[in-house]
Amino acid sequence: MSATTGAMHLTRRSATELATAIAAGEVTAREVTDEHLARIDAVDGSIHAFLHVDYEGARAQADAVDAKRAAGGPLGPLAGVPVALKDVFTQKGVPTTAGSRILEGWRPPYDSTVVSRLRDADCVILGKTNMDEFAMGSSTEHSGYGPTHNPWDTDRIPGGSGGGSAAAVAAFEAPLAIGTDTGGSIRQPASVTGTVGVKPTYGGVSRFGLIALASSLDQAGPCARSVMDAALLHQALAGHDPKDSTSLDLEVPDVVAAAKRADVRGMRIGLVSQLSGDGYQPGVRQRFDEAVEILTNLGAEPVEVSCPNFEYALAAYYLILPSEASSNLARFDGMRFGIRVGDDGDANVEEVMSATRAAGFGDEVKRRIMLGTYALSSGYYDAYYGQAQKVRTLIARDFDAAFSEVDVLLSPTAPTTAFKLGEKLDDPLAMYLNDVATIPVNLAGNAAMSLPIGLAPEDGLPVGLQIMAPSMADDRLYNVGAALETALRDKWGHLLIEEAPAL
């Protein structure tokens, strides 16, 4: 295949197709990688999905896959398929910043388990994607290195915190990407970029080497352009890891088989009354209602479900998350890694620490660290952190009650389509409201997916549907998601992402 005719072709293929073509010898892993690197060179100036492109490393990984194939060795299920990695994962020798200036120039001495699993699957890691600093945000505008732009409209946000990963996939810079989801950071970017994103069950994917935001909420997962591609990546990532004490030592649900099944006949799908209504944009509600109708026509039975404590999820989350974050981010003290400021030989350690953290952290990180410090301080602990933990129990109980009646729950993923860059930057609370529908799942620890269900008529921008499943029933997400995706693809003649403007 020549580079000129192949460029468009290879970058627009699915991960599933690329893996098959590489395994069959129709195309080399090196060709696939080179075409994606060329695409990044061509479009990332206007998207800024990547903080670092690992040209040399990616080509070496691709060559290794080709050599392995030539030698007749067994290939991983995603052999030669390029993946973009959120910059919150350590990758040995490759710059890792978590979107923060405080880690500028740091090259980790070890691989995260997610990276090890990608290597085991023979994936090619193209580079590190942009994100809100330490994953705090819903727009990537809180990145210390400038925002990512939405491929559908470069004046708009790509969501956050994993806006870089979602935009890389939506802009055909990579067929697959890795995200992390603490309050919606995989699902909300998927929603506003017309892509698929999954937050697995907490403990489903190892957190070893994931720079922690809130340890009881963080979970890594796949970003892709189709449900099947997401399933393949999910399967490559998931499974027990002795290096993470919260990693679940349970059999991983067969998400690939579920994506192939794509059959919702007889399933009960719950519509959460607390995640609808006036706060949701009319076009979001319209596409959501249409998607429910499609699933109903496919044989599912819709049921209204009430989760009364979801109304308090946002409040509980913005106490629990800052509390855990303020503790986790204490490690960035300018002593062992990253930058150090004000070490003039006279200043003491506390002064250097305070100057380093003031210079290295951005606004949102500083706000949340202080919020957490406040919520954990004596005199406020019971009223804030303690109370939020009890509300968290009630939210988990709401899920338990709902899942005793239905197989999955549905809601819009985000209340609106992509908003303009800068629109909510100075209003933290307005920014937080983007995650109102995604946060309950993080608090309870179960699994959820966002997939595209059309464009909002009023602005022509993608709308996402959220599917929520019980813990360790991640396969249901893929079954329902694939059924809906197939029906929509039959209706449109293609995936929604094909309608994204050329860059």
Place this chain on the structure above:
Amino acid sequence: MSSQTSLTAAEVEHLARLARMSLTDEELTRYAGQLDQILHAVDRVGEVAVDEVPPMSHPQPLVNVWRADVVTPGLTADDVLAGAPAAEDERFRVPRILDGE
């Protein structure tokens, strides 16, 4: 509940000091208003009746994890110190930790 919180710049400065961040006056004033607004919003958790409700710190029950007592390779001092802002004699070099003479 501490419902009618109203954070002053002085209180924000205290929090910033606890969190080891030296903030400018402009930052202190700006954050005071924003944190105040956020605290009023999160105050809503106080509206929920939680008597008899156990707190939840974690989505899955935490259990102690043992592993076999087998030696596995770790990082070398060089690997670790390569990312340090300052190193000396195979150690992290840090600013002075005591005041005065």
